[in-house]
């Protein structure tokens with residue numbers, strides 16, 4: 001396997017990228033409102049260097065829309081179920097507009113009750129998860145989000161794929177600093193990164209995937225063509241992935257990762273599942289400010305030798321992209337502009 005040379009890149013202003021993506025989504029079957037939300041999400045991922053969920057995902061969004069599998073014009077239905085619980089039916093649309101429709105209510109309930117849950121079902125999440133929690137922490141809340149995807153991960157000790165790559169994102173407010181955020185797939189690698197490795201002709205690290213016969217492989221194409229990923233950390237990641245299935249699907253009323261049939265929609269790539277978002281107001285707790293204690297912990301971690309805190313690299317990349325423009329391969333930017341005009 002020979003790795004491809006890095007293609008020539010150019011810098012594009014964040015606003016220009018976001019506006020182009022909004023036009024692109026609207027031209028390809030979403031409402032203007034949905035287009036604006038997806039464009040902001042996708043451009044933000046690219047801006048922050050989250051390449052597996054930035055513009056790389058555009059062909060998958062468009063083929064899913066064209067296949068009729070996902071409704072780009074869906075209007076979500078928000079149900080104020082209980083003092084601490086909101087249920088949203090995304091009506092077969094994307095998860096982000098469903099979240100946007102209920103976010104203010106989630107924040108209000110978290111502030112009133114100390115904690116609130118937002119359970120989204122019948123939704124398609126094709127993106128990074130940190131954008132769903134980081135804004136909560138910017139408002140002083142602790143945020144936790146879980147989403148399940150499509151069966152491509154073998155449970156620990158199992159023989160066939162069952163779980164999705166099932167990410168968990170967490171954000172906590174800090175005093176005088178950007179929030180502390182992590183966002184990670186519970187698989188050894190995100191499916192998107194396997195696709196990127198295959199495209200770029202790179203091997204996977206050992207113990208990340210198996211081929212169609214269940215044998216360990218480092219060939220990304222073997223993982224994608226009938227093979228599967230492994231959970232990260234053996235039985236531990238597998239248990240977390242199981243928890244994501246339960247909270248993001250069973251609790252919300254969404255589909256499990258193994259439990260939807262997109263075979264009638266060639267080109268469909270967006271998993272039709274569910275998402276759970278939990279917001280906690282730390283101001284309700286007794287004792288010193290939570291945000292200050294978060295600082296204390298980060299300082300102690302640095303003192304113990306951990307120099308890179310989760311989310312720090314992404315925040316650095318964001319600052320550089322906002323200063324200099326978002327770096328995109330020249331051919332990719334030309335293609336996005338073509339699709340936006342098509």
Ligand SMILES: NC(=O)C1=CN([C@@H]2O[C@H](COP(=O)(O)OP(=O)(O)OC[C@H]3O[C@@H](n4cnc5c(N)ncnc54)[C@H](OP(=O)(O)O)[C@@H]3O)[C@@H](O)[C@H]2O)C=CC1
Nearest residue numbers: 127128129149165167182183184185190310311312313314
């Ligand atoms: N919608 C969906 O169904 C799915 C979406 N995804 C998305 O894919 C994206 C990538 O996931 P994944 O590949 O697991 O993420 P990574 O393994 O790249 O990163 C996971 C987290 O660990 C942090 N981190 C990475 N390296 C270090 C280090 N050396 N020291 C300290 N912290 C570190 C990252 O911070 P930093 O960001 O600063 O690098 C990040 O918060 C996520 O945004 C996820 O939401 C994944 C699966 C399914």
Ligand SMILES: O=C(O)C1=NCCCC1
Nearest residue numbers: 126127149165190191192
């Ligand atoms: O990278 C992944 O893993 C996924 N991302 C978007 C949804 C499907 C799984």
